[in-house]
């Protein structure tokens with residue numbers, strides 16, 4: 001599947017390399033706290049300094065997520081979010097931003113029930129660039145990974161501290177776009193990763209692949225983001241954004257005038273820290 | 282798909298039973314799951330492992346469990362000759378201990394020191410806490426907050442046995458959420474922790490491994506009936522939550538074409554009410570907790586909250602092998618409502634002096650319907666998977682009384 005155009009993800013990592021800095025990947029949950037506010041947040045992210053965007057697809061049983069992202073998913077579902085609405089939201093975002101890569105992150109069941117072929121066609125049409133599906137290891141590649149690659153979507157695999165050198169090639173085989181290194185054994189938003197160990201792990205992965213490596217899970221503050229980004233191609237921040245959404249809501253759980261601006265402010269701080277990381281040429 | 286002339290060869294190498302099963306888990310867990318698969322493969326082929334199991338099954342669990350001719354129930358219903366396979370007489374009061382013993386011995390072989398489990402009715406939690414006490418292992422049991430409330434006696438038992446019981450307050454606060462939380466624990470503590478799953482669900486190899494550990498129920502049943510009746514059964518019936526007691530009884534007989542097999546799903550307030558736990562009758566295939574199987578969910582693939590009077594059946598899925606046996610029409614899955622189960626509960630207590638767990642009271646509820654339609658020489662075996670002491674508060678409340 002060689003394409004004459006580089007994908008948005010490849011193009012973005014190429015321009016980051018040209019700028020000589022690591023990237024900031026931000027995660028938000030689609031439809032949290034409601035569809036309109038969530039789209040407003042999404043549209044504001046690139047301007048605040050997000051280089052790539054992960055859009056979480058809400059699921060009732062997110063077994064790899066910690067309390068913050070679990071709660072965000074439940075808020076979104078309560079507000080009526082569906083996979084179809086999430087795709088529509090990406091399409092609306094894409095109408096105003098042709099360059100920022102959008103990656104859907106979630107669990108397989110909503111996609112399986114939507115229908116894999118229909119989903120891939122609709123995601124492509126909406127302007128989705130890649131997929132991160134937590135509960136599809138390489139052992140299940142025929143389910144979605146291979147059809148996605150065929151449909152022209154990057155399938156971004158998670159590598160973890162438990163993925164040893166023996167297993168790494170299998171994990172990387174059909175990975176496209178970038179590799180997502182999970183910096184801790186644990187759920188999203190849990191323990192803080194150790195920057196030194198993370199950069200060693202990234203170096204280990206890079207011996208097996210030319211793809212960029214982004215690092216996430218447990219990164220919360222601008223300082224942590226900068227420290228992790230120094231040893232990787234990009235750093236992912238999720239629970240902290242979702243937590244900022246929650247903290248901005250009124251007592252009924254509804255969005256307030258602060259909701260979008262609080263998230264924007266947080267992302268600006270993270271972006272400034274990450275952009276301050278100088279790259280040795 | 283089933284090219285061989287057998288229903289007993291599954292799963293394939295990758296854990297598939299027809300379209301069901303598989304390994305839908307986070308990458309962090311995959312190396313552990315592959316290591317478990319390998320360790321189980323080796324243990325299974327090792328006569329020393331089997332001998333160790335057999336010793337504890339005989340002297341600690343109390344096997345073989347009796348098979349008992351329910352004479353008054355048979356007379357009352359006026360049809361099939363009904364036998365009860367008395368799994369409730371095992372140590373800890375249910376069939377769950379058969380599986381836990383196997384997994385704990387395997388965990389010891391693998392050098393794991395910390396055991397985690399999910400539990401609904403608390404029977405699996407009690408069995409796990411029991412064997413952890415016996416072998417000096419740390420034990421953490423995840424239990425939905427709703428179930429902690431309705432199965433209090435078992436919570437107390439687990440604590441007495443030295444386990445920590447963690448009430449789970451996310452989602453529907455029942456079995457499925459307990460399983461989510463156990464998986465989150467396992468992802469976090471991959472190195473030292475063994476996840477002891479309580480039913481024939483989860484990523485491969487769990488559904489096959491748990492089935493193997495439970496299959497002793499069917500093997501004993503065949504031998505015991507042979508001794509008492511000079512022949513095997515005509516029908517089998519068992520309640521299905523995840524499906525471990527049911528497959529334990531069924532597996533031995535899947536290739537006996539003349540044996541009719543019934544699995545009983547919890548129908549709660551009735552299928553049309555939407556408040557039930559009958560994944561096959563009321564669900565469709567989806568992916569949850571590591572496997573593809575029939576699930577209760579909405580049109581967007583969001584998992585529905587199950588409902589059953591029985592905490593052990595209150596789960597929106599079912600083990601993948603049952604989904605396969607339904608697809609190929611080898612086993613018939615029937616729904617049984619809360620009130621039918623309560624009727625079964627009371628009938629067995631009054632006629633046979635046996636108070637069943639609410640889970641297997643669902644099987645009795647369907648026996649009341651099916652047995653009268655059979656001839657008097659029809660041999661029907663019911664799996665009495667557990668005893669009902671844990672359920673007396675729930676039953677009292679539903680019958681409008683107090684304990």
Ligand SMILES: Cc1ncc(COP(=O)(O)O)c(C=O)c1O
Nearest residue numbers: 404522523524525526593640667
């Ligand atoms: C006595 C008893 N029977 C049945 C079940 C349902 O589980 P399974 O379908 O795996 O046998 C339970 C589960 O808690 C139980 O305690």
